[in-house]
Amino acid sequence: MTEPQGGSDPKVFTCRAHRHGVGSWRLNGRKWFSSNARWASFFIVMAVTDTEVPIYDGASMFIVPRERAGIHFIRNTGLIFDAPDEGSEGYIEYRDVPLNDSDLLGGAGDAFKIAQFRLGGGRVHHAMRSVGLAAKAFDMMCERALSRTTQGSPLADKQMVQAAIADCWLQIEQFRLFVLRTAWKIDKYGDYKRVREDIAATKNLAYRVVTDVVTKAIHLHGSLGLSNEMSFGEMLRAALAMGIVDGPSEVHTVTIAKQILRKYEATPGLFPTSHLPARVVAAVNKYHSQLQLPGPKSAWVEYARKLQPDGTHAE
Numbered sequence: 001m002t003e004p005q006g007g008s009d010p011k012v013f014t015c016r017a018h019r020h021g022v023g024s025w026r027l028n029g030r031k032w033f034s035s036n037a038r039w040a041s042f043f044i045v046m047a048v049t050d051t052e053v054p055i056y057d058g059a060s061m062f063i064v065p066r067e068r069a070g071i072h073f074i075r076n077t078g079l080i081f082d083a084p085d086e087g088s089e090g091y092i093e094y095r096d097v098p099l100n101d102s103d104l105l106g107g108a109g110d111a112f113k114i115a116q117f118r119l120g121g122g123r124v125h126h127a128m129r130s131v132g133l134a135a136k137a138f139d140m141m142c143e144r145a146l147s148r149t150t151q152g153s154p155l156a157d158k159q160m161v162q163a164a165i166a167d168c169w170l171q172i173e174q175f176r177l178f179v180l181r182t183a184w185k186i187d188k189y190g191d192y193k194r195v196r197e198d199i200a201a202t203k204n205l206a207y208r209v210v211t212d213v214v215t216k217a218i219h220l221h222g223s224l225g226l227s228n229e230m231s232f233g234e235m236l237r238a239a240l241a242m243g244i245v246d247g248p249s250e251v252h253t254v255t256i257a258k259q260i261l262r263k264y265e266a267t268p269g270l271f272p273t274s275h276l277p278a279r280v281v282a283a284v285n286k287y288h289s290q291l292q293l294p295g296p297k298s299a300w301v302e303y304a305r306k307l308q309p310d311g312t313h314a315e
């Protein structure tokens with residue numbers, strides 16, 4: 001086993017802040033991928049502050065001014081396509097950084113609540129920007145399809161290009177409507193928890209739709225699409241980031257499934273509630289007079305029961 005790392009599993013955060021006298025703390029640990037930290041005047045750091053309680057109540061957030069003693073930039077990591085000295089993602093070590101109670105964001109132990117609240121809105125915001133990104137790539141794709149002629153006709157006349165364009169348009173419009181519905185639900189309920197699966201789905205779709213549309217747009221531009229004379233590199237990177245930032249797609253997929261499954265119940269008997277013999281018994285019981293079946297109702301109920309070995313869901 002390697003050393004525990006947070007990332008998709010914030011329950012194993014190792015960055016810690018411990019009490020150091022009344023009203024004071026000391027912060028120790030490393031943070032990977034602190035976006036734009038090199039330009040920031042303060043950092044928001046989540047750290048474990050109480051190991052005696054479950055982690056969801058034992059982590060706190062601090063606002064740490066950049067000039068505090070003990071903050072060391074290990075390096076600024078770049079994203080793919082960045083030059084080595086262009087990193088925007090701070091890899092930071094906090095060594096006995098002095099903190100005060102007044103540096104706490106919210107109360108001690110509130111970090112997960114604050115993070116969930118921030119992530120709810122943040123993920124929908126990612127999705128909103130992704131709608132715009134996909135639409136931009138799509139516009140570029142359509143313009144190119146009409147402009148570039150090959151084998152005697154514009155790309156736009158080729159059926160496979162038309163299929164790609166129609167498919168991208170369908171995806172974008174479905175995605176746009178889904179994001180709008182999610183935003184509407186958030187406004188309606190004023191509670192991110194109640195629309196967890198919708199939020200997880202917008203984030204999931206953002207990755208899928210933007211990656212697909214941008215990839216197709218690049219492809220349709222041929223060599224020009226892969227050149228550094230177009231902005232597709234930046235777009236593709238943003239698209240790929242959507243599958244990781246604020247939690248990877250797999251984790252959101254699991255959230256969707258769990259939330260949806262909560263709305264269902266296991267069947268009490270051996271067979272599913274839609275097992276046809278059980279439905280027949282129920283139908284005969286309920287609709288016998290309308291069905292105009294020959295013979296008495298009891299005979300049909302008895303007949304239907306024979307089809308249904310465990311006798312559940314009969315009425």
Ligand SMILES: Cc1cc2nc3c(=O)[nH]c(=O)nc-3n(C[C@H](O)[C@H](O)[C@H](O)COP(=O)(O)OP(=O)(O)OC[C@H]3O[C@@H](n4cnc5c(N)ncnc54)[C@H](O)[C@@H]3O)c2cc1C
Pocket residue numbers: 005006007008009032033034035036241243244245246247248249250251
């Ligand atoms: C552009 C960018 C900016 C970021 N900015 C910040 C920031 O400012 N502050 C900050 O704190 N963090 C930031 N992050 C970090 C981000 O929150 C993490 O990258 C993310 O939570 C995933 O953690 P990880 O990178 O450690 O991946 P890992 O946890 O190592 O996961 C790697 C892969 O494993 C798979 N995986 C993980 N968990 C599961 C699972 N449960 N089921 C199935 N498969 C799974 C997925 O394919 C996943 O992509 C940023 C990340 C990116 C890409």
